[in-house]
Amino acid sequence: MVFHVRGSPIGYTSVLIAVLASMGGFLFGYDTGQISNVVAFDDFKIRFATGAPDASGIPTWNVWLEGLVVGFLSIGTAIGVVLGAPLADRLGRRWAMSVEVGIFVIGVLIQVTSFTEWYQVAIGRLVTGLGVGALSAAVPLYQSETVPRQVRGALVATYQLFITFGILISYCFGIGTRTLAPSSATWRLLIALGIPFSLILGIGIQFCPESPRWLAKRGRFDEAYRSLAKVRGADPGDGNAWVEQEYSDILAGIEAEKHLPESTWLDCFKPQRRTLYRTLLGIMLQAGQQLTGANYFFYYGTQIFTGAGISDSFVSQLILGAVNFICTFGGLYILERFGRRRPLIYGAAWMVVWLCVFAGVGTGGDPDTYGIAVTQIVAAVFFIMGYATTWAPGIWLFVGESFAMRTRAKQASLATLSNWVWNFAIGFFSPPISNTIQFRYGFVFAGANALNFLVALFFVYETQNLTLEQIDEMYNSGVPAWKSTSWVPAGYESREQVKDAEKAEDTTATGVEDPKPEWRTKPGDEAEDGKRKVPKTVATTTESASGSSA
Known part of the structure; x- marks a missing residue:
């Protein structure tokens, strides 16, 4: 079965590839979202928290221990993403993903069989992270190498869509499993529900074609x-x-590439063919995605919603997760319609504005008053709209399509490693920092987004409508990033001609x-x-x- 995009025939297999592979993003989001509910369940705190009891006699969390339990996932992903490159090159993109799903399942089983030791949960999250991290390198790589370029932007961006979908589903399931209190099923079931979703990917991906570039x-x-x-x-x-x-x-x-030997990790840092440029840019953009401050709103969501009269933290998380998920659909359209450069540039500027509003109002007024809280909620929603439609899916698309074939898997791993390192840093250090400087923390992320704006403006290339091979040619053409929108391969006069060149019978x-x-x-x-x-x-x-x- 076939549908057409701008006259180009696209098989529904392409959509199947995007959806199935994006289940790797779903696992990323689900595991990220469910832990915020898990650490709040009473049975989980009774078993693993070590702080002084609260008024109801339930132990509280030491903020550093809580950061370790939450952050061990990111430590595992940082290791997994490095291992993911050689695994994807050795086994192929599909079999690598199936193996990585197996690692994820083992980590989940370690967590749900924990009883009294917090470090067993942390180790389980570490192992789970190994699988999620390796998947985060393999999935965008496989999608960008396999789906037609006419729909590459939207279909590769489904990875980020499924991350937000995983977060949203974990919040919904968290609301459901809390009705099982005081049983340990509140958190064990929530964690274990990740297994059937992972099997959809691990088994289903074997029915999809392998990356044609890897095969060739x-x-x-x-x-x-x-x-x-x-x-x-x-x-x-x-x-x-x-x-x-x-x-x-x-x-x-x-x-x-016929005269070049097999690539090594060192090759990712060689200046020839602008390899070093692309490696460093990928590392900066993935770090920039985390430093946008998106996770900050999930940390502070409970507090700002409480000021507006919504005291249930589970509901506040659900609202933020729903906004994030719905707005990501807009990102699929924006990246296909307006390219890659402009969304990143304007998206960074948009987030600076709303972070300043959020932090300024919270710092200058009483966040417990209704009017201030509502203003902060509006600022948070508009911030998430900008993030979800630009930097959230756009950076994963960059990683999938901007590297040369010879070093693509390794460069993608290094870039994604940066994402996970900063993910851990923000998750681990944000609670104590937030407790110290309160809403002024938003100004820190506003500054980071101002830097993101400059990076996108001066260093990000426009890759819309080009094949992966033409993208590599563009990087080596000598054209600067700010003029890349007008660059076309030899024999073409415009990007539109490149887009439509193959409509004829031959x-x-x-x-x-x-x-x-x-x-x-x-x-x-x-x-x-x-x-x-x-x-x-x-x-x-x-x-x-x-x-x-x-």
């Missing part, structure tokens, strides 16, 4: 071609022009010279071993580089 790099050209045809909803024997063009582009990328009908016409093969034109014919240099290079097709 390992000399499995016939499988790569079939994978491309499947996401376009085409029959491999039809000679589909869209499939043929992208297949040619992938082979061109392999040809460009590539010559566009008037654009085929960049590698000698690499074109007709469907069914196969070598004696059954594999698709490719240039000898490409086949030899990929076989020697991979050493195996496994």
